[in-house]
Amino acid sequence: MTQTDGAPKPRRNIELLLLLLALAVGISANALVGVDQEKAFDTDFWFQSSLLAVAALGFHVVLRIRAKYADPVILPLVVALNGLGLAMIHRLDGPDDDTGNNQLRWTLIAMAVAIAVIWFLKDHRVLRRFTYISLAVSALLLVLPLIPGISAGEILGARVWIRLGPLTFQPGEIAKITLAIFFAGYLSSNRDLILLAGRKIGPLQFPRFKDMGPMITAWLVSIGVLIFQRDLGSSVLFFGLFIVMIYVATSRISWVVIGVGLLLGGGFVASNVFSHVGLRINGWLNAFTDEVYGRTFGGSYQIVEGLFGMASGGLVGTGLGQGRPNMVPFANSDMIIASFGEELGLFGLFAIVMMFLLLFTRGFRAALGTRDAFGKLLACGLSFAIALQCFVVIGGVTRLIPLTGLTTPFLAAGGSSLLANWIIVGLLLMISHAARGPVDTTPLPPGTETDNRQAVPAIPGQPMSPAPRRNPQIRTDTQTEAVRQL
Amino acid sequence: MNQAIRHSWIAAIAMFALIFGAISFVQVIGADELKANPWNRRALIQNYCNDRGAIIVAGTPIAQSVPGSDSCKFQRTYTQPELYAGITGFFSKEFGVSGLEKTMDEQLTGNSDQLFLDRIGQLFLGNQPKGASVELTLDPEIQKLAYDLIPDGQRGSIVVTNPKTGDIIAMVSKPSYDPNLVATQDEAAARANISELNQVPGINLNQNVSGPTGAELAPGSVFKLVDTAAALSSGKYNKDSVLPNPAELSFPGIEYRLPNYAGGTCYTQNTASFAFALQQSCNTPFASIAQDLGRDAIANQAQKFGFGEELGDQLKLDYARPGFPTDLDGPGLAQSAIGQRDVRATPLQVALMTSAIANGGVQMKPNLIKTLRSPDLRIIDEPKPEVLRTSTTPEISRQITEWMTSVVSDGIARGAAVPGVQVAGKTGTAELGTDGLNNSWFTGFAPANDPQVAVTIVMQDVDITTGAQLTSPNAKKIFEAVLNK
Numbered sequence: 001m002t003q004t005d006g007a008p009k010p011r012r013n014i015e016l017l018l019l020l021l022a023l024a025v026g027i028s029a030n031a032l033v034g035v036d037q038e039k040a041f042d043t044d045f046w047f048q049s050s051l052l053a054v055a056a057l058g059f060h061v062v063l064r065i066r067a068k069y070a071d072p073v074i075l076p077l078v079v080a081l082n083g084l085g086l087a088m089i090h091r092l093d094g095p096d097d098d099t100g101n102n103q104l105r106w107t108l109i110a111m112a113v114a115i116a117v118i119w120f121l122k123d124h125r126v127l128r129r130f131t132y133i134s135l136a137v138s139a140l141l142l143v144l145p146l147i148p149g150i151s152a153g154e155i156l157g158a159r160v161w162i163r164l165g166p167l168t169f170q171p172g173e174i175a176k177i178t179l180a181i182f183f184a185g186y187l188s189s190n191r192d193l194i195l196l197a198g199r200k201i202g203p204l205q206f207p208r209f210k211d212m213g214p215m216i217t218a219w220l221v222s223i224g225v226l227i228f229q230r231d232l233g234s235s236v237l238f239f240g241l242f243i244v245m246i247y248v249a250t251s252r253i254s255w256v257v258i259g260v261g262l263l264l265g266g267g268f269v270a271s272n273v274f275s276h277v278g279l280r281i282n283g284w285l286n287a288f289t290d291e292v293y294g295r296t297f298g299g300s301y302q303i304v305e306g307l308f309g310m311a312s313g314g315l316v317g318t319g320l321g322q323g324r325p326n327m328v329p330f331a332n333s334d335m336i337i338a339s340f341g342e343e344l345g346l347f348g349l350f351a352i353v354m355m356f357l358l359l360f361t362r363g364f365r366a367a368l369g370t371r372d373a374f375g376k377l378l379a380c381g382l383s384f385a386i387a388l389q390c391f392v393v394i395g396g397v398t399r400l401i402p403l404t405g406l407t408t409p410f411l412a413a414g415g416s417s418l419l420a421n422w423i424i425v426g427l428l429l430m431i432s433h434a435a436r437g438p439v440d441t442t443p444l445p446p447g448t449e450t451d452n453r454q455a456v457p458a459i460p461g462q463p464m465s466p467a468p469r470r471n472p473q474i475r476t477d478t479q480t481e482a483v484r485q486l
Numbered sequence: 487m488n489q490a491i492r493h494s495w496i497a498a499i500a501m502f503a504l505i506f507g508a509i510s511f512v513q514v515i516g517a518d519e520l521k522a523n524p525w526n527r528r529a530l531i532q533n534y535c536n537d538r539g540a541i542i543v544a545g546t547p548i549a550q551s552v553p554g555s556d557s558c559k560f561q562r563t564y565t566q567p568e569l570y571a572g573i574t575g576f577f578s579k580e581f582g583v584s585g586l587e588k589t590m591d592e593q594l595t596g597n598s599d600q601l602f603l604d605r606i607g608q609l610f611l612g613n614q615p616k617g618a619s620v621e622l623t624l625d626p627e628i629q630k631l632a633y634d635l636i637p638d639g640q641r642g643s644i645v646v647t648n649p650k651t652g653d654i655i656a657m658v659s660k661p662s663y664d665p666n667l668v669a670t671q672d673e674a675a676a677r678a679n680i681s682e683l684n685q686v687p688g689i690n691l692n693q694n695v696s697g698p699t700g701a702e703l704a705p706g707s708v709f710k711l712v713d714t715a716a717a718l719s720s721g722k723y724n725k726d727s728v729l730p731n732p733a734e735l736s737f738p739g740i741e742y743r744l745p746n747y748a749g750g751t752c753y754t755q756n757t758a759s760f761a762f763a764l765q766q767s768c769n770t771p772f773a774s775i776a777q778d779l780g781r782d783a784i785a786n787q788a789q790k791f792g793f794g795e796e797l798g799d800q801l802k803l804d805y806a807r808p809g810f811p812t813d814l815d816g817p818g819l820a821q822s823a824i825g826q827r828d829v830r831a832t833p834l835q836v837a838l839m840t841s842a843i844a845n846g847g848v849q850m851k852p853n854l855i856k857t858l859r860s861p862d863l864r865i866i867d868e869p870k871p872e873v874l875r876t877s878t879t880p881e882i883s884r885q886i887t888e889w890m891t892s893v894v895s896d897g898i899a900r901g902a903a904v905p906g907v908q909v910a911g912k913t914g915t916a917e918l919g920t921d922g923l924n925n926s927w928f929t930g931f932a933p934a935n936d937p938q939v940a941v942t943i944v945m946q947d948v949d950i951t952t953g954a955q956l957t958s959p960n961a962k963k964i965f966e967a968v969l970n971k
Contacts, residue, residue: 244497248490293525304525310512311520312528324528346513350506357502364495368488380491387498391505398508 008438012064015072019060022076023053026083032320033091048104052083055111062115063429066122069437070429071366077359078410078425082107082418084352085411088339091321092332099332099413106415113419114426124430128374131185134178141171141178142225159229172234173407173420176385177427180241184377187249191373195250230276233392233406239263240388245381249373284402302329303396303403306338310349310398317345332413334405337397353394356409360387363428369435379431382424527582529591534579535559539594539617539861541574541586543624549574549587549665558671562587567664569633572697573622573657573803573854576665580676584691586620586854589802593618593858616861623653623856631967633658635943635960641688642945642956643698643833646964649841649931649940651871652800652850655968657834659697661688692804698837699805702830703944706916708927709788709825711839711886713772714760716787718882720779723760725885729771731758737816744773744820747915750898764889765897767913769824776823777816784823785810790877791839791849793831798851798874806832825916837942840929842877843886844910844937849874891934899928901958904965908934911961915953926953932965939968 027049034045056079063070086107090100121127127134144162145151152161152168161168187194190211198207219242223235243259270277279295286292287300294301305328313323325331325339332339341349363383367376389406396403407417512520521529535558541549548570554561562577564570575585583591592598596617632644636658643659667679668691683689690696717723733753734743746752752768763771776784789795794809808830811822821827834852842849851874858867877883890910893899899911911930918924926948931940941964945956 244494248487248494251487251490288523304523307512307520308523308526308528310509311517311526313513314517315514324531327528341509341513346509349509349513353502353505353509357499360498361495364491364498367491373487376487376491380494384494384498387501391498391501394505395501395508398505398512400504400508 008069008436010064010068011072012060012068015063015075016060018073018076019056019079022080022083023056025080026052026087029084029087029320030090033087035321048086048101051104051108052079052086055108059111059115062118066118067429067433069433069435071362071432071436074359074362074425074429074432077355077362078422081352081355081359081410084340085336085408085413087320088336088343088411089332089413091343092326092339094326102415103413103418106418107422109415110419110422114422117423117426118430121430124375124378124427124434125372127181127378127427128185128188131182131189134181134185138175138178138182139221141175142229144171145229146225160231160234167415170414170416172229172231173416174423176234176237176241176420177382177423179238180245180378180381180385183242183245184374184381187245187377188373191249194246195252227270227274230274231405232277232280233389233404236263236392236404237385237389237406241381241385244384245377248367248377248380280402280404284399287399302335303399305329306335306397307399309338310341313342313345313349315346317341317343317348319343333407334393334403334412335397336408336412337394340411341397352411353390356386356390360384360390362432366428366432366435370431371434371439375431375434379428379435382428386421386424524582524588527579529595530577530583531579533595533597536595537616538562538577539596539619539859541570541590541594542619542621543570543629544626546626547619548622549577554671561671562669564665564669567666568662569629569658570624571662571665572659572699573624574665576668576691578668578676579671580673581668581680581691584804586802589804590620590855593620596861618861618866619859621856621859622854623655624657624854625655625968625971628656628964628967629658632656632964633660633662635956635963636660636945637956640945640956641947642943643701644944644960644964645698645833645837645942646968647837647841647852647940649844649937650850652798652841652853652874653856653871654852654854655939656964657698657854659701659833661686663689663691695806698833699801699803701832701946702806702808703832703925703946704827704916704918705825705829705831705836706914706925706927707767707769707825708836708839708912708914708929709823709829709831710764710767710772710914711843711890711912711929712788712791712793713775713784713823714764714886714889715791715843715878715882716779716783717760717775718885719787719878720783722778723775725760727760728757729760729763730774731755731763731768731771733770735770735773735820737820740817742817744769744817744824746770761889761892764912765893767898767915772823773820776819781810781814781819784819785812787878790875791842792835792875792877793839795875797834797838798853798872800851800853800855800869800872802854805834807835808832825914833942833944836927836929836944837940838874839877840912840931840942841940843883843890844931844940845883846880847876847878847883849877887934890930894930899930899958901954902928902930902961902965904932904962904969907932907965907969909962909965910934910937911958913954913957915950918947922949923947924950924953926950926957928957928961930961932969939965941965 030045030049059075063075086100086103089103093100145159150162151159152163160170160172162171193211194207197211223238227235243256247255271281272278283292283300287304292300293304309325309328320343323342325342328335328338340352360383363379363386367379367383370376370379386409389409392404393406393408395401407414409417409421520526537560538551540547548566549562549564551560552563553559564574573586575583575587577583577587587594594617628646632646635644636642640660644656646656647654663683667683668676670676692700731752734745736743746768750766752766755762758768758771788810794807797805811828814822818827822829838849838852851872853869855869857865860866887910890912891908894903894909894911899913902909902911909930909932911928914927916925926945929942931937941961943957943961945953948956
């Protein structure tokens with residue numbers, strides 16, 4: 001990982017070029033869909049295309065002003081993915097469906113929110129102030145779908161939706177971000193205590209409970225809530241997020257060992273205790289048996305139809321608009337990867353997966369480059385979350401692992417997921433701006449803790465100097481109020 | 487920390503490597519298997535409106551594609567639908583494909599390798615895709631005769647084969663159904679029709695659970711042919727053996743008694759020859775043989791006749807293949823040896839057993855396909871008779887034939903006798919419970935010295951008198967019809 005010599009380069013013009021390419025991909029995909037369905041280039045098409053282009057270029061301009069050193073590849077990648085998703089959702093719409101336009105509306109909202117995040121936050125380190133507020137918000141978001149009145153009830157076996165007027169929203173998607181902020185904030189503050197204090201049992205070093213307690217509690221509660229809401233995919237995602245962030249904070253592989261052990265153990269227990277988990281696993285292992293295929297709940301019909309679709313796509317696919325992805329249930333949301341596999345073939349799907357790969361790689365690159373532990377943890381956590389989410393979804397659709405109800409980032413129909421993932425992109429762009437830009441010597445806004453610990457090497461075996469501990473201590477007290485108020 | 491970030495990235499890359507592998511597997515490596523899956527309706531929908539090849543019996547199409555609506559250029563129709571439903575199956579968008587429509591789908595749609603050149607031609611000439619047509623070995627007159635010999639409302643199956651070639655001459659069962667009802671492009675009507683069909687007892691659209699190929703029925707006394715072959719090939723018995731023939735067979739330690747059939751003449755002798763035991767279909771001699779030889783010897787011989795085994799690659803229909811039961815106590819073995827208890831056979835399996843005896847102990851592959859023709863009527867395939875397996879020796883089959891001939895000339899299958907022709911046969915009556923209803927069987931062939939035709943008839947759920955009327959006399963009619971051709 002060598003950084004170019006001399007002064008940092010913004011590379012915004014490269015971004016503009018790539019962005020135009022990305023828009024061309026998304027818009028021409030949409031045009032192809034229109035051509036094949038004999039409703040080509042009407043005013044709707046031009047209107048929608050220009051909206052997307054204006055939003056993307058607007059985003060680009062904001063980056064020029066507010067984060068000119070941000071990674072130039074991230075935005076074009078996301079715009080291309082989002083554009084492809086819009087085209088496919090539009091293509092899957094029946095004559096009376098409006099999912100495509102709805103998705104476009106949400107895309108614009110999500111991009112606006114991401115722009116707002118970049119514009120008003122200016123520096124990701126500000127978020128560290130909100131460590132415990134993030135925890136409180138995460139808890140609130142996770143519990144919302146269980147509260148009568150705003151809960152949208154059980155949809156497709158899971159209780160993860162809330163109703164806001166005419167809209168339904170999945171607050172768990174946003175909780176993914178707030179929880180990552182909490183983990184990053186907490187770990188960057190308490191990292192040294194976790195690392196150095198504690199007992200060694202065999203080859204593994206265990207931290208003291210009081211250092212890990214809040215974190216483990218927060219995490220167990222969120223997993224517990226998700227299991228209660230029957231949101232398997234998010235449980236796995238939060239679990240992975242937690243493991244990777246604590247691993248990065250401590251560099252101890254033992255956390256990964258313990259984590260994977262817990263995951264397998266927990267999965268085994270869950271599959272025996274919760275019928276819906278057991279059915280999912282059974283539906284995965286025995287997808288091609290009559291009994292499982294025909295089962296109404298937890299059956300394998302959906303995944304098997306998806307596999308048939310992908311198989312019919314083969315290497316080059318049927319072409320956009322030429323296949324029959326609509327034969328697969330949830331073709332535009334949970335199973336959108338199968339729709340792409342069918343119509344764009346192995347080559348097209350590989351390209352899409354490669355875009356995700358590049359996206360999270362740029363996120364990890366930002367994590368490497370940024371200088372503060374909080375930013376490193378946050379960028380790493382969010383990037384890994386994108387990778388893990390892709391793995392869980394695509395692995396589920398291809399029957400590599402049991403299918404769980406997670407959305408494919410940027411592609412699948414669904415407003416909450418788009419919003420959350422665009423916010424993640426905004427954060428990654430900001431962190432990459434800090435990583436790639438000149439060393440920032442300007443003081444942070446008041447109240448933001450400067451990360452001076454990296455300059456002071458910890459002496460092994462010595463308790464940490466109380467200085468960096470002082471500030472978080474004060475904050476901890478004020479924010480536990482918020483936690484108690486829940 | 488940076489090292490850990492790099493490791494996390496490697497973990498993420500590893501997950502994506504798995505994804506790339508999984509996608510490659512689904513879309514390329516395992517794609518053919520997924521495409522061939524019977525649940526996969528994509529190929530069907532793809533080809534649904536194309537001109538499919540016809541299924542032909544003696545020059546007349548029994549299944550063909552006729553011009554359809556604007557949205558779907560061709561509609562599949564079936565002529566004499568009930569008569570051939572068990573053979574053709576149906577071709578439905580909504581309910582999938584069955585029968586020959588399914589197993590010969592590649593040829594009928596024109597996607598088989600044999601039609602590669604035709605496809606290239608269609609590509610250049612811009613013709614509508616058209617599939618190969620399949621001509622069957624069935625004889626329409628015998629098929630019709632056999633079908634009419636099963637009274638309406640009666641459940642039963644008849645299989646007529648040429649034992650020397652394995653060609654199936656007729657294969658029918660009742661109740662049957664009209665595949666047009668399922669194949670109609672009016673999906674709502676198809677749904678309504680199929681739920682109506684599902685109400686009719688005995689109708690099952692799956693050939694591996696019903697009809698001549700799929701109904702697993704207690705074979706009753708026709709299974710005694712297996713015992714006889716097992717006895718003779720064991721070396722412990724020969725044609726002159728004297729078999730014990732008590733009125734009842736008892737078993738140590740339990741009260742159960744296995745009796746001879748009360749209505750016959752078995753009770754007149756305490757011992758019996760093979761000829762007598764077969765002619766009168768006495769139970770106790772064969773139960774004793776089974777006890778003497780043991781379960782494995784009987785199971786082994788049953789397997790050689792095809793019970794529990796594959797039926798070869800020329801049949802092109804789904805079928806069931808019940809075998810001789812494994813866990814048997816003493817009475818269980820004795821009862822199974824006379825075709826009761828847990829022993830099951832499909833009508834086709836019994837027909838193949840008889841065909842093997844008729845053909846000097848050699849079982850031919852059952853064959854339904856006479857020719858396969860490309861759209862320009864060129865013959866692209868013509869299955870030749872092939873040996874499926876050797877069931878017994880020529881000597882033993884000749885001996886059993888002799889006894890079976892005496893069953894028709896002097897025994898309880900007299901009704902099957904054809905004047906001037908030596909007919910070999912064996913009847914069976916499998917009791918289904920206590921209500922006096924049985925599965926009534928006849929299986930046999932003619933002429934005994936030069937077998938041209940083997941006939942197997944089973945009538946389900948009949949009393950003894952009805953069963954006797956519907957089996958042997960009907961076999962006679964079929965023998966006459968085939969031999970007079």
